[in-house]
Amino acid sequence: MKHAITKKVDLNNGDYLMEVEAPNVAEKFQPGNFVILMTREKGERIPMSVQKAEDGKVSLFIKRLGKTSKELDRYKVGDSFFQVIGPLGIAPEMKKYGNVAFCSDLVCGHAENYAFCKGLSEIEGNNVISIQTFPSEGDIYPESELTEHLCDEFYLTTVDGSKGRKGHYLDIVKELLEERKIDYIFAGGDLSKLRDLGELTKPYLIPTIITVRQIMIDGTGMCGSCRVFVDGEMKLTCIDGPMFDVHKLNFEDILHRVGMYKGEECKAMTAFEKQ
Amino acid sequence: MEKINKVSVPMREQSPSERIKNFKSVPLGYSEEEAKTEAQRCLQCPDPVCEAECPVSIKIKDMIKEIGDGNFKEAFLIAKRDNPVPAIAGRVCPQEDQCEGVCTMKNIGDPINIGKLEAFIADWAMENKVTEEINIKDKKEKVAIVGSGPAGISCAADLRKLGYQVSLFEALHKAGGVLQYGIPAFRLPKEIVEEELSCLEDMGVDIQLNRIVGQNVTCDALMDDYDAVFIGTGAGAPKFLGIKGEKLMGAYSANEFLIRTNLMKSYKFPEYDTPIIVGDKVAVIGAGNVAMDAARCAIREGAKEVYIVYRRTINEAPARNEEIHHAIEEGIKMLELVNPVEILGNEDGWVSGLELQKMKLGEEDSSGRPRPVPIENSNYRMEFDTVIEALGTIPNRLFLSKTTYLKKDPRDRILVEHNLVTNIQNVYAGGDAVRGNATVILALGDGRKAAASIHKYLGEKANAQTIF
Numbered sequence: 039m040k041h042a043i044t045k046k047v048d049l050n051n052g053d054y055l056m057e058v059e060a061p062n063v064a065e066k067f068q069p070g071n072f073v074i075l076m077t078r079e080k081g082e083r084i085p086m087s088v089q090k091a092e093d094g095k096v097s098l099f100i101k102r103l104g105k106t107s108k109e110l111d112r113y114k115v116g117d118s119f120f121q122v123i124g125p126l127g128i129a130p131e132m133k134k135y136g137n138v139a140f141c142s143d144l145v146c147g148h149a150e151n152y153a154f155c156k157g158l159s160e161i162e163g164n165n166v167i168s169i170q171t172f173p174s175e176g177d178i179y180p181e182s183e184l185t186e187h188l189c190d191e192f193y194l195t196t197v198d199g200s201k202g203r204k205g206h207y208l209d210i211v212k213e214l215l216e217e218r219k220i221d222y223i224f225a226g227g228d229l230s231k232l233r234d235l236g237e238l239t240k241p242y243l244i245p246t247i248i249t250v251r252q253i254m255i256d257g258t259g260m261c262g263s264c265r266v267f268v269d270g271e272m273k274l275t276c277i278d279g280p281m282f283d284v285h286k287l288n289f290e291d292i293l294h295r296v297g298m299y300k301g302e303e304c305k306a307m308t309a310f311e312k313q
Numbered sequence: 314m315e316k317i318n319k320v321s322v323p324m325r326e327q328s329p330s331e332r333i334k335n336f337k338s339v340p341l342g343y344s345e346e347e348a349k350t351e352a353q354r355c356l357q358c359p360d361p362v363c364e365a366e367c368p369v370s371i372k373i374k375d376m377i378k379e380i381g382d383g384n385f386k387e388a389f390l391i392a393k394r395d396n397p398v399p400a401i402a403g404r405v406c407p408q409e410d411q412c413e414g415v416c417t418m419k420n421i422g423d424p425i426n427i428g429k430l431e432a433f434i435a436d437w438a439m440e441n442k443v444t445e446e447i448n449i450k451d452k453k454e455k456v457a458i459v460g461s462g463p464a465g466i467s468c469a470a471d472l473r474k475l476g477y478q479v480s481l482f483e484a485l486h487k488a489g490g491v492l493q494y495g496i497p498a499f500r501l502p503k504e505i506v507e508e509e510l511s512c513l514e515d516m517g518v519d520i521q522l523n524r525i526v527g528q529n530v531t532c533d534a535l536m537d538d539y540d541a542v543f544i545g546t547g548a549g550a551p552k553f554l555g556i557k558g559e560k561l562m563g564a565y566s567a568n569e570f571l572i573r574t575n576l577m578k579s580y581k582f583p584e585y586d587t588p589i590i591v592g593d594k595v596a597v598i599g600a601g602n603v604a605m606d607a608a609r610c611a612i613r614e615g616a617k618e619v620y621i622v623y624r625r626t627i628n629e630a631p632a633r634n635e636e637i638h639h640a641i642e643e644g645i646k647m648l649e650l651v652n653p654v655e656i657l658g659n660e661d662g663w664v665s666g667l668e669l670q671k672m673k674l675g676e677e678d679s680s681g682r683p684r685p686v687p688i689e690n691s692n693y694r695m696e697f698d699t700v701i702e703a704l705g706t707i708p709n710r711l712f713l714s715k716t717t718y719l720k721k722d723p724r725d726r727i728l729v730e731h732n733l734v735t736n737i738q739n740v741y742a743g744g745d746a747v748r749g750n751a752t753v754i755l756a757l758g759d760g761r762k763a764a765a766s767i768h769k770y771l772g773e774k775a776n777a778q779t780i781f
């Protein structure tokens with residue numbers, strides 16, 4: 039199957055949006071699912087969150103990071119990817135949660151934030167609060183790709199305070215928790231901030247479900263690479279997650295393991311840049 | 314009477330010092346002359362006991378006769394009639410426990426190298442572009458097959474030959490199951506797997522990759538849209554020991570290690586993008602085929618020392634003799650009668666070694682092998698950079714969690730009747746999904762058996778419909 043790229047838009051200096059044909063994925067996608075992408079046959083299988091799935095196409099937010107994502111950047115509208123595989127992972131039920139928030143501070147989190155806001159706001163009885171954090175004004179995504187038009191309450195923050203509220207989504211969550219009852223929190227993005235979010239919501243006993251990023255290969259529960267420990271029990275991020283209750287996770291392990299291939303990735307990058 | 318040749322024609326192989334630098338086939342294959350000489354050793358027994366032990370009942374005696382007479386095409390067609398993938402089975406079958414294990418020649422000398430001859434004849438056909446002639450009379454009934462391992466492949470081949478419209482759904486981006494992602498190229502070159510799979514496509518089997526049944530195709534949709542379904546999803550999920558330290562970097566399941574190596578070709582990194590990290594000193598826990606494969610991959614991917622860590626002795630190891638023999642030739646060391654109790658790590662979160670407990674052999678257990686018994690206060694530590702757990706595999710939870718209505722045993726193996734039908738009347742299953750960790754040829758045999766059952770079921774259904 040051909041996976042033609044139908045749209046490519048720069049979101050900021052580092053991130054861009056790609057829309058790609060993947061009818062099998064789009065048909066079954068639910069917020070919380072992810073895909074695995076291979077640019078070409080010799081490429082890696084890289085997991086990616088999905089922002090939108092419509093008309094047989096999925097939209098991804100991609101960060102220019104390592105070899106694969108930089109190589110990906112060379113693809114233009116009209117080019118095709120080797121594989122777009124999914125949807126993968128368990129999607130949390132789209133139901134009435136009440137006062138429900140989604141927080142994000144990185145590409146993958148922002149993509150999920152979008153998908154969740156859309157899904158949650160379609161259900162009666164939800165008051166959907168969306169919080170998006172960017173480092174600075176220049177990093178903020180175009181309005182159409184932000185969640186403001188999809189949610190009931192929208193907070194935009196920049197870490198340096200150049201636009202919107204100054205600070206991180208953590209600061210907003212803290213305020214919200216102090217002033218009213220929040221029923222449920224979802225979040226995605228930087229792992230260490232997700233850990234902090236867990237610390238923050240724990241005393242309030244608020245269910246806090248976050249996206250865990252671990253290194254994956256197959257995404258179908260066959261390799262065991264994406265293992266994490268939930269309440270001491272081994273779980274696989276790809277088939278038991280990728281969303282888990284933050285209060286049950288062992289974060290030290292997660293933060294360690296995700297960096298396992300740093301050295302090798304640098305080698306791949308150097309080899310790639312020489313080409 | 315001609316003099317009986319007691320000694321088999323040796324297989325030429327890449328030398329150990331050479332082959333540990335590459336992933337090319339270790340055996341170099343018989344030449345036509347060598348194959349003929351080996352085949353001519355066969356006694357052509359009136360009661361060919363070898364055939365009774367072949368799970369797919371290849372007419373071994375006739376195949377060997379034709380090879381001996383130099384009628385390679387005939388020999389190939391005989392093999393192919395009962396085994397859709399002779400080039401694969403000839404290479405990976407545990408022959409010593411099957412056809413070769415009972416060969417009459419064993420009483421007086423070496424058994425006939427049946428597997429090597431089977432592989433030879435299949436390779437010969439491939440090289441000479443000899444194929445089976447198949448006339449397919451199309452039927453309208455549709456059958457869905459889940460999983461493209463040996464069970465799925467053989468079921469698809471047989472049903473298609475009978476004229477059914479066959480769709481094969483595979484979760485990964487390449488077909489072949491363990492043949493593709495598990496067994497390394499130096500034992501089973503991937504061109505062979507691809508060639509034998511391309512025969513399926515030529516026959517008109519619709520192979521759909523990246524279709525994860527239960528995820529992007531629902532099981533209900535399969536049952537509604539197809540007249541019958543065969544489940545050959547294997548037992549591909551890794552088992553872990555559950556000891557301390559499995560979260561450490563440098564700790565792998567054999568599955569991950571082999572998938573990176575074989576499916577993603579990490580041994581060609583950075584030409585291929587997927588990396589692997591193999592330290593200088595590697596421990597592989599377990600002593601089955603999977604463990605030997607992981608150890609032999611590790612040595613080829615740059616490890617200086619590789620140890621098989623096993624709680625019994627190598628005499629009890631479940632791996633094929635040939636694999637153990639090859640591994641030892643390649644310098645892999647056997648650390649026997651030890652059981653890992655903890656994977657040790659350094660402050661950066663990387664594996665630094667193993668804590669091992671010494672064992673001794675006790676009474677026989679249910680597997681007929683002596684039970685390993687721990688020796689009190691015998692723990693000691695050894696340094697390692699990489700630890701690979703090769704403890705066997707279990708059925709994949711993904712598929713099972715979406716098909717809770719299928720009856721399973723307590724170990725999550727799908728329960729079937731003798732004709733391989735599950736508790737749902739048009740759903741059949743076979744291979745590792747039913748047997749747990751078995752073999753390529755047993756999976757293949759199941760696929761064929763299920764195809765026959767499905768044919769019978771659909772035939773009866775069609776007849777019933779014409780009556781009413």
Ligand SMILES: Cc1cc2nc3c(=O)[nH]c(=O)nc-3n(C[C@H](O)[C@H](O)[C@H](O)COP(=O)(O)OP(=O)(O)OC[C@H]3O[C@@H](n4cnc5c(N)ncnc54)[C@H](O)[C@@H]3O)c2cc1C
Nearest residue numbers: 084085086087100101104105106107146251252253254303
């Ligand atoms: C469920 C999930 C959703 C994700 N969603 C997005 C997304 O929407 N947008 C996005 O840009 N990225 C997303 N990622 C991360 C993305 O998969 C990695 O950034 C990507 O693999 C990097 O590849 P690279 O070659 O560009 O970088 P590399 O140089 O290979 O890696 C850079 C860093 O990315 C991480 N990483 C590398 N390989 C993997 C892998 N196979 N799986 C997970 N993490 C890896 C590691 O921390 C690594 O240090 C997601 C990851 C997961 C698990």
Ligand SMILES: Cc1cc2nc3c(=O)[nH]c(=O)nc-3n(C[C@H](O)[C@H](O)[C@H](O)COP(=O)(O)OP(=O)(O)OC[C@H]3O[C@@H](n4cnc5c(N)ncnc54)[C@H](O)[C@@H]3O)c2cc1C
Nearest residue numbers: 460462463464484490491495526547744745751752753756
């Ligand atoms: C490393 C290793 C070495 C081995 N060596 C030998 C050997 O030398 N000799 C020997 O005889 N046996 C060997 N075995 C065992 C042998 O490979 C297996 O018994 C055999 O492959 C089982 O075949 P199968 O068709 O049942 O399943 P598999 O080969 O496991 O194939 C199952 C397929 O189903 C796919 N699948 C799973 N779930 C889904 C889903 N939901 N949707 C779609 N597709 C799905 C999987 O991706 C896979 O491709 C070895 C096994 C391993 C792991």
Ligand code: SF4
Nearest residue numbers: 367402406411412428
């Ligand atoms: S398929 Fe296996 S058991 Fe049968 S003849 Fe070939 S090697 Fe022997």
Ligand code: SF4
Nearest residue numbers: 355356358363416417
């Ligand atoms: S048992 Fe051995 S000697 Fe007899 S027919 Fe079979 S292969 Fe030949």
Ligand code: FES
Nearest residue numbers: 257259261262276
């Ligand atoms: S990615 Fe292989 S088990 Fe999750």
